[in-house]
Amino acid sequence: MIWSAKLIKHREDNRIGVVFENDQKLIRRIKMISGARWSQQKKLWHIPDTLENRKRFKIMQKQDLELSPQGREHLAKFDQWLSAKRYSPNTIKTYLEALRSFLFFFKEKDIAEITNDDVLYFNTKHILKNNFSASYQNQITSAVKLYFKTVRDTKIDIEKIHRPKKPKLLPNVLSKEEVKNILEVHSNVKHKTMLCLIYSCGLRCSELLHLRPMDIDSKRNIVLIKQGKGKKDRITPLSPKILNLLRMYYQLYKPKTYLFEGKEAGTVYSPRSLQSVLKHALEKCNIQKPVTLHWLRHSYATHLLESGTDLRYIQELLGHNSSRTTEIYTHVSTKSLQQIKSPFDDL
Known part of the structure; x- marks a missing residue:
């Protein structure tokens, strides 16, 4: 096997550890992944624990199994709600993956106790810290806002959850x-x-x-x-x-x-x-x-x-x-x- 990957903890953060031969081509490739770091102590490269990176390195362990029982229950309810509203399969998949990341981050906390301050903390300590894109942050925001609209007994004020400022990009056009x-x-x-x-x-x-x-x-x-x-x-x-x-x-x-x-x-x-x-x-x-x-x-x-x-x-x-x-x-x-x-x- 050229490489192997596993879930690790690094300075209290969830990361994916990647081990491979000392090959300069492979090193250049992993450096291209946003948030990639070398751990001198563990003697391996590690990258942010995201669903995209899990798929990239074929880590098949489902993140919803790592959620709290309450988190899995709410994720299932959200899935049912989206399906009942006839959202497209791609939208349902995107929203569930985004919400799963959010609930996993707060898996030790009662969902009913999550506040707007927690949303801000998530953006700071997870999104910005791992240098994720504004579009990924926007996906998380959309999922969280829609999710909390469907859940009662929450301390979240939906109107105070703000989206990241979008970069104004021009469409790419060919002659x-x-x-x-x-x-x-x-x-x-x-x-x-x-x-x-x-x-x-x-x-x-x-x-x-x-x-x-x-x-x-x-x-x-x-x-x-x-x-x-x-x-x-x-x-x-x-x-x-x-x-x-x-x-x-x-x-x-x-x-x-x-x-x-x-x-x-x-x-x-x-x-x-x-x-x-x-x-x-x-x-x-x-x-x-x-x-x-x-x-x-x-x-x-x-x-x-x-x-x-x-x-x-x-x-x-x-x-x-x-x-x-x-x-x-x-x-x-x-x-x-x-x-x-x-x-x-x-x-």
Whole structure:
């Protein structure tokens, strides 16, 4: 075995100890993990005890078994509540994992006695101390706020639990030439069709993978996206070029249940495999940028805006609840910027 991992205590903190051969490549890799430290006393590297790191090092021990009986009971109730409200499986999983981390931190304390000061202490001693991201902190906050709204006899004041300030990041956008290279490089019809459909319709990865053959309406030239993010249905225009590609793909693969199926008929195509499809395309194109599938969706929206499409229509096509979410693409569109002359040119 190249490495082994186990749960340890380090200065009263829960950590994951990782032991491996003295290999510089492995050392460089573990240094890239946020919060990684070397223990001279224990003669091992150790990293923060998070669910992400447990999965990374395949520590299969379930954290809910380490919770107090009360914590396990509340976690189960929260799971039932989320399921009854028909939250998506991914949201339920994210919220339960976030709440599990919070309850595990306070496993020695009666849940009814947890106060806002404890939430602040958790943020300081767990989130900030381990240098976790603001998005991870926001997940914890969302789960805790929602959880305490469903639990009675608590000393928590929901309104006083504040979210971390979000960094204002611009969406990553590719040029039309880069998109064209990525979409055309694959000779495999199935792989090419999947990537082309994501860009041409501005789809999320999960939306593409859950499309069914009947969702392609060739008569009206539209794609029906059912139960997308937020459990919303929407439609998006279907390009005639994509329709021709889809017909060619359908003749070759004849999908039954899902438009793009896995190795076994009737199964959903793996998100990991779809990411590999993009990765291979990038390698063939020699594109060094850390492109993700979502970049194609961002590029779709930005290119629509630059071609003169009204922002309101783009909002509908993307399935955004708020126009403020869609407005972020105005900050990366180069259409207006190209008309601005730099004073440097007059020097």
